[in-house]
Amino acid sequence: FRMGSPKDEPGRYDDEGPRHEVIIRQGYWLFDTPCTQALWQAVMGKNPSRFQSPTRPVEQVRWKEVQDDFLPALNQRIPGFVLPSEAQWEYACRAGTETALYTGPIDLVGANNAPALGAIAW
Structure with a gap:
């Protein structure tokens, strides 16, 4: 393309x-949806979002935090996830x-x- x-x-x-x-x-x-606050909470044990709602996209997170912390923790449970x-x-x-x-x-x-x-x- x-x-x-x-x-x-x-x-x-x-x-x-x-x-x-x-x-x-x-x-x-x-994924056809953003990472929800509920998923982030389940993996990371906290929800940093300013606008709290489990079904809303997580916000207030940096790319580096996703790469260094979230994805490794998620991959311990379900291997194979990367950012595109x-x-x-x-x-x-x-x-x-x-x-x-x-x-x-x-x-x-x-x-x-x-x-x-x-x-x-x-």
Whole structure:
């Protein structure tokens, strides 16, 4: 697949290019939901989230904490979990498309308004 975004894509950051071909040689699985606070609590014994609810995504955690503490503790119970690579993540998010969103291009209306996000992001 082609990873990255075109220079003229609205909302594009400089580190999202240049577009280049990527081959993912091994299949992988990706959760279709974020890590919940309930899962984090069960594995880590604490819930650092500001907005507490067992079914909400865990927040207030750093990437390093996930890599160094959470994943090793989770893998002691169920081996094989890793965070996806940048290529794996982008491939999954694009869902076979080459547009900014899997639902099509992103159209910005004003500084903080992207109507196409409403159906998929909130």
